Amino acid sequence: DGGITQSPKYLFRKEGQNVTLSCEQNLNHDAMYWYRQDPGQGLRLIYYSQIVNDFQKGDIAEGYSVSREKKESFPLTVTSAQKNPTAFYLCASSELDEQFFGPGTRLTVL
């Protein structure tokens, strides 16, 4: 069963804590992406990676960090520097133009 998995589905954290969101794909795609979605809004690009061991900042990278040590995995860390982290986070991967999305992680900061 091929696809993208994200975990956990719901995540709660206290202010000042770092938290890491998992994204794994078994589609053998080179490119992977992290997006943030706020209520009633579109998707904004946080970071993307076109190949292992390489990644670029998107439009709203401040307060976030990523790594791409393996082709299958692209974890996102939401640091305490992110001022308003409560949002829905979506991971995606692509080979050509079409992007395949995971089910998302809803992060709430208490």
Add this chain to the structure above:
Amino acid sequence: SQQGEEDPQALSIQEGENATMNCSYKTSINNLQWYRQNSGRGLVHLILIRSNEREKHSGRLRVTLDTSKKSSSLLITASRAADTASYFCATDIARQKVTFGTGTKLQVIP
């Protein structure tokens, strides 16, 4: 920044009616894609239209592209309650990198 803007922001129709939503964008593109998002879920790719194409069909979906007006439309014919979702257009801004619009929220009333 978001290149695509969908119109209308929200649309409510009766089952069996057609639904039309529009997307306008600002800069030249190689292709334009439409995605669907059910509430609280990831996005699902619907259809891609390239800049040298004017119209494309997939099942009950019909997409048009007018590059001179920098606009696209998505028509869903004979709508069903299961079509209730948000619909986003996405335009490519660089190789394997797209930007998403703000979405149209469609409600199909049984």
